[in-house]
Amino acid sequence: MAKPRQKPSGKWEIALRHPALPGGRKYFSFDSEQEAVEYAQQWKLMKGAGLQPPVALTQPPGPASSVRLVRVLGEWSESGFAAPTQIGTLKKLSQEVGSVKLAEADYTWLTGYLRQLKVDKNLSPTSIKQRIQALGRAIDEYLRHHPGLQLASPVRLLPRGYSRYSDAEAKLVVAKGQQPKVNVERDRRLQPDEEEKIVRVLSGYERPDRPRGLQLKGGNALLTLYLLLVNSGLRLKEAYTLRRHQVDMDRKVMRVQCSKQWRGAVSWRDVPMRPEVHAALADYLATRPMLPQAWLFPFMEEEGVKGEKTVSQRLSFRFRLAFEYMGIEGLHAHDLRHEATCRWLELKDARGLWLFRLEELNKIMGWKPGSVMAQRYASFRAEDLTARLWEAAVAPAAPAGVA
Incomplete structure (x- = not known):
């Protein structure tokens, strides 16, 4: 397997061979050596399984001015690295913005597309984020394979909270007789x-x-x-x-x-x-x-x-x-x-001590070590907390001198 080398720019480059590639070899650039090595290992597994590389990799790219997002999205979809749950989103993106040229997909265009998703389609913040994240990964992957293109992904310039409706966008949605969508956090407990x-x-x-x-x-x-x-x-x-x-x-x-x-x-x-x-x-x-x-x-x-x-x-x-x-x-x-x-989380032993540590709960629930999912899922009933508070308040005080 080829070994990656570091370029003067700080990127890591690796050359991979396949008979279907132009000239039998193609160079790929990555942000880290580990990413380059992992990609080469996956490429080796594809060759060992007799799988052909994506068609887009076997054809020389056209000028940036002529490349459209439908091709960018298609290459990411066929790369084998897009999550299965992302394929449906990529198809929707191809229908909505596939005709847009990559060179024209700048920050101004992206903010206009975001407003369209909110005002025209009235999508939820989660649905908006799924589209934008998929678009960003597709553009990043395309630019990694074509380092000669002097372009930057506009998705990486978006501020935090871009998927939430601004006051101006909310007013436009209301004017159309609709309501701005918000993400609903589930904290429903059984009574x-x-x-x-x-x-x-x-x-x-x-x-x-x-x-x-x-x-x-x-x-x-x-x-x-x-x-x-x-x-x-x-x-x-x-x-x-x-x-x-x-x-x-x-x-x-x-x-x-x-x-x-x-x-x-x-x-x-x-x-x-x-x-x-x-x-x-x-x-x-x-x-x-x-x-x-x-x-x-x-x-x-x-x-x-x-x-x-x-x-x-x-x-x-x-x-x-x-x-x-x-x-x-x-x-x-x-x-x-x-x-x-x-x-x-509420389980206690006979002494009244908590039965499980947070690390043990992560294991039980299938969360990674150090995960904060337990805090996100925790929803303690106010009446239960009140009952514990008043039990402690009315408990008899320990005699003086008793620890």
């Missing part, structure tokens, strides 16, 4: 009576005024899935893709495949079972003998399932129906992970 209602309806309860209850496909599978989610913090996909051998009832541990990994990487984590989870799984498995490789839940084998996306949509819909059936408003399936996080 004690809501927990009881959910368990009842997933156990087959029918309301007197609505005698036709929910169709609980798979018997108590949905109830068990709910108890698993709300008491463990597993993501929905991590839970319904469990296989029987991943659930060790003796050790009271679940071997979970993490569903959020970079570029399809596979990693696992061990999640301890709370007593509530162990009891629910014991009842569930008592009536369902299954082989070690069998799916723990039947949702992946239902009729019409075309993949995990179908299962996620179906289960989210079923949970929403169950919540609405019992008059529970504003609760989503993913809120159960927020609830579970708070339950882990």
Whole structure:
């Protein structure tokens, strides 16, 4: 494998060979030596697998004045480095700005495009950020492969908060009869009576005024899935893709495949079972003998399932129906992970001390060391904090001289 060399500009350059490349060799520039080495390793794997390089790399680039964003976006989409979740966004970008020339895509043009996304399309800040980030990565990648182009990515000049609506933009949106979009932070907690209602309806309860209850496909599978989610913090996909051998009832541990990994990487984590989870799984498995490789839940084998996306949509819909059936408003399936996080954080031992450290919670939830996700997911009920405050206030004071 070729070794990268540092250029006088400080960039790192590496030459990669392939018969399909012009002259059989092409130079690539990177900001660091590590990036150059990693790209070369991935290139080597592509060659070993018999994969051809993207067509755009085998053709000499035209002048900057003639290159359009549709080509820039296409090269990034075909590079193999764009995240799978970004492909749909790249297609939307190609339709919206593909005809724009790269040389004309300056900061002035970009701010105009941002206003179009807000005022004309009325997109949420998250949707705007997804488009701009994808555009920025595509332009950066193109400029890395064509260092001779004296251009800079306008995306890197945007200030923080560019995706939020300014006062002027908000007025324009309101004038059109719409409302400026804002990102909604989820901090929905379950109330004690809501927990009881959910368990009842997933156990087959029918309301007197609505005698036709929910169709609980798979018997108590949905109830068990709910108890698993709300008491463990597993993501929905991590839970319904469990296989029987991943659930060790003796050790009271679940071997979970993490569903959020970079570029399809596979990693696992061990999640301890709370007593509530162990009891629910014991009842569930008592009536369902299954082989070690069998799916723990039947949702992946239902009729019409075309993949995990179908299962996620179906289960989210079923949970929403169950919540609405019992008059529970504003609760989503993913809120159960927020609830579970708070339950882990609130656990205490017999001495009244916190049971888990933050580092241990990160392991349980599948977050990286030092992650701040626990703080983002934490949503403590004011009434619980008030109860603890008043318990401490009315507790008898220790006698004088007693430590």
